[in-house]
Amino acid sequence: AQTVTQSQPEMSVQEAETVTLSCTYDTSESNYYLFWYKQPPSRQMILVIRQEAYKQQNATENRFSVNFQKAAKSFSLKISDSQLGDTAMYFCAFMKPIPSSGSARQLTFGSGTQLTVLP
Amino acid sequence: NAGVTQTPKFRVLKTGQSMTLLCAQDMNHEYMYWYRQDPGMGLRLIHYSVGEGTTAKGEVPDGYNVSRLKKQNFLLGLESAAPSQTSVYFCASSWTPTLNTGELFFGEGSRLTVL
Numbered sequence: 119a120q121t122v123t124q125s126q127p128e129m130s131v132q133e134a135e136t137v138t139l140s141c142t143y144d145t146s147e148s149n150y151y152l153f154w155y156k157q158p159p160s161r162q163m164i165l166v167i168r169q170e171a172y173k174q175q176n177a178t179e180n181r182f183s184v185n186f187q188k189a190a191k192s193f194s195l196k197i198s199d200s201q202l203g204d205t206a207m208y209f210c211a212f213m214k215p216i217p218s219s220g221s222a223r224q225l226t227f228g229s230g231t232q233l234t235v236l237p
Numbered sequence: 238n239a240g241v242t243q244t245p246k247f248r249v250l251k252t253g254q255s256m257t258l259l260c261a262q263d264m265n266h267e268y269m270y271w272y273r274q275d276p277g278m279g280l281r282l283i284h285y286s287v288g289e290g291t292t293a294k295g296e297v298p299d300g301y302n303v304s305r306l307k308k309q310n311f312l313l314g315l316e317s318a319a320p321s322q323t324s325v326y327f328c329a330s331s332w333t334p335t336l337n338t339g340e341l342f343f344g345e346g347s348r349l350t351v352l
Contacts (some may be wrong), residue, residue, distance in 0.1 A: 119274055120277075153340075163280075163327065163343035222268065222287050223331075224295065225341055227266075227279030 124213050124228035128174075131200045132220045132236050138185075139231045141210030151213035152186070152193045153225070157161045166208070168214040169193065207232050239263055243328050250318045250351045258313040258347050260328030268331045269311040270295070270341065271303060273324040280327060284310055306309035318351045325349075 122143045130135035135143040169177045169186050176184050181190070181201075185194045197204055210228040241262045250256055260269065268290050274278040282295030286305040300322060302314045311330075313323060325348050329341040 161346040186324055222284050227277045229277050
């Protein structure tokens, strides 16, 4: 079974500081995609950042960056200069093929980390 | 563009009642998905569709049926609602996962409560 584990149910950070959310996953595949999604109180699922497993370079999107350790199957999210608007549930997700579906893929999600940015 | 739109946003049902959730996307996406989100469990795939007229089961399909009669619409049906189906339901769509980065575009979710 392929799973995604987020071991930090809740975290908090002071505004303007840096925080790192951890994620580990289990897979036997060599090429895949990893994602971090943000879910604010509005419930909308918002893509924060993606990483392609075959790329050595860690993905960055403005204040968001990842530390992708393929051998360790680790995919952490770093948020720099935290802002109040970053308060949300953050989900790590792994894109995998759906068995017997041809080319279809599905996202498998971790259980999430609730991040609170404190003023 | 509206993106992915779900209706209704909220619904309360009694055990045994039936209902249908509608998902509409205006991005001409081939793939559509229904997920459910429960506390502490992330999102789990219920059913998916790889194109008009096709549907398939995901991880937790029991108690649900789906239809994709038109490319832009993906319906999720509960024939006899049970309290265990109390959840937030998300619809998502994507182009062709093998040709792009696989990003899913999500609707805003539909909160369903079964009493």
